[in-house]
Amino acid sequence: MRFSPTVLVPLLTLTCLAACRDEQAGPPQRAQRLPAPTQARALDTAPSDLTFRSGATFAGGTVVYLGSKVTPENAAPGEQVRLAHYFQATRPPPKGFGFFVHVVDTASGGMLFNADHEVQGGAAPLASWPVGKVIEDVHSIPMPNVPARVMLGFWRDDERLPVDDARAQDGAQRMLGPQLGGAAPELPEYTVGRVTKAPVIDGVLDDAAWKNARPVVLRGSFDGRPVQLRTEARLAYDDANLYVAFDSEDPDIWGTLRNRDDSIYEEEVVEIFLDANADGRTYNELQVSPHNVIFDAYFPARRQGMDRTWDSGMKTAVKVRGTLDDPSDKDQGWSVEMQIPFARLAEVPHVPPQKGDRWRFNLYRLEHPGRRTVEGQAFSPLYVGDFHALPRFGWLTFQ
Numbered sequence: 001m002r003f004s005p006t007v008l009v010p011l012l013t014l015t016c017l018a019a020c021r022d023e024q025a026g027p028p029q030r031a032q033r034l035p036a037p038t039q040a041r042a043l044d045t046a047p048s049d050l051t052f053r054s055g056a057t058f059a060g061g062t063v064v065y066l067g068s069k070v071t072p073e074n075a076a077p078g079e080q081v082r083l084a085h086y087f088q089a090t091r092p093p094p095k096g097f098g099f100f101v102h103v104v105d106t107a108s109g110g111m112l113f114n115a116d117h118e119v120q121g122g123a124a125p126l127a128s129w130p131v132g133k134v135i136e137d138v139h140s141i142p143m144p145n146v147p148a149r150v151m152l153g154f155w156r157d158d159e160r161l162p163v164d165d166a167r168a169q170d171g172a173q174r175m176l177g178p179q180l181g182g183a184a185p186e187l188p189e190y191t192v193g194r195v196t197k198a199p200v201i202d203g204v205l206d207d208a209a210w211k212n213a214r215p216v217v218l219r220g221s222f223d224g225r226p227v228q229l230r231t232e233a234r235l236a237y238d239d240a241n242l243y244v245a246f247d248s249e250d251p252d253i254w255g256t257l258r259n260r261d262d263s264i265y266e267e268e269v270v271e272i273f274l275d276a277n278a279d280g281r282t283y284n285e286l287q288v289s290p291h292n293v294i295f296d297a298y299f300p301a302r303r304q305g306m307d308r309t310w311d312s313g314m315k316t317a318v319k320v321r322g323t324l325d326d327p328s329d330k331d332q333g334w335s336v337e338m339q340i341p342f343a344r345l346a347e348v349p350h351v352p353p354q355k356g357d358r359w360r361f362n363l364y365r366l367e368h369p370g371r372r373t374v375e376g377q378a379f380s381p382l383y384v385g386d387f388h389a390l391p392r393f394g395w396l397t398f399q
Helices: 208-212
Strands: 052-058 063-071 080-089 098-105 111-114 134-142 148-156 175-180 189-194 231-237 241-249 269-275 283-288 294-299 315-321 333-341 358-367 375-378 394-398
Touching: 052 175, 063 148, 063 175, 080 175, 098 134, 208 231, 231 358, 241 269, 241 358, 269 333, 283 333
Parallel strands: 189 231, 189 394
Antiparallel strands: 052 063, 063 080, 080 134, 098 111, 098 148, 148 175, 231 241, 241 333, 269 283, 269 358, 283 294, 315 333, 358 375, 358 394
């Protein structure tokens, strides 16, 4: 059976075992490459300024991995970095092998990016490499926000070209390449205030609770950049409930799903994830679509054991400023109110929360510009394509 070279490792960003599709989910992410050359580039020697040197070999010395150059070496998380890899064939290489590049979290072993691609845009397949010449391959990826390792190699159907030295590979015939990544920006914090009068859940954000709550503007979930359409969120609480409001700018408001717990995360939606005891394991995911369809689920561990039968007991309302499901006109946006009972959430330390209690949480929006692409937005940017990246959840502090 033919398989992708990603099958042998845990898929943290690409496998949607649970809810919440974000802009990096679905088919494997492909690396950004330079324009494909008309013929293979072959060098006499590798550059002298490689940032990572190897010399390890594949297939009994047939192919030498000379090393790689990372530019810039100290890029900020999410910033594009240029990876240039250098190989040399010592005898005619085998046929039919493709090239793979995986960027792996060094702590967990999980996949951060699948950067598989054809060498030199398809101009230099392995079997065509001239003996003795140096083959250069160049592509770009976002800098990870955690310590990571580039792993590379060659695959054909259900096999990988073997790495000769066990110390130069990860046990799954993936050659160890350069290290990347570093510390991510500090996690943002939202201080939520207690209200004496609960907002009316009608989708209209004119209550005193919202006027007194601090607004936050969501940013690009993958890299923290400004987004195309503004989303503003606010939170408040009382003894019984957490209240969440979203106000989303949107020229085309739509949705096709109408049933509770439908996969509304495949369309336009706003979301909150709550890890009440901040253990990085148990959490709840709650979503609302423009049609006021809700999705709620409980997770006993990250992306594991998703329980859609869990009932949040939340009350929601949506106000649409425009015409739903009509792409012929221009809408203004839509607003959402959520009333979430504390007593229904997982692992809540105190009901009601005490002053100074700190939860982990994140706010999200999925927007589909032109209904052809998807843009993820977040309160705390993730720097990986996974809305379930719990270590990147922000802090919710009760006032």
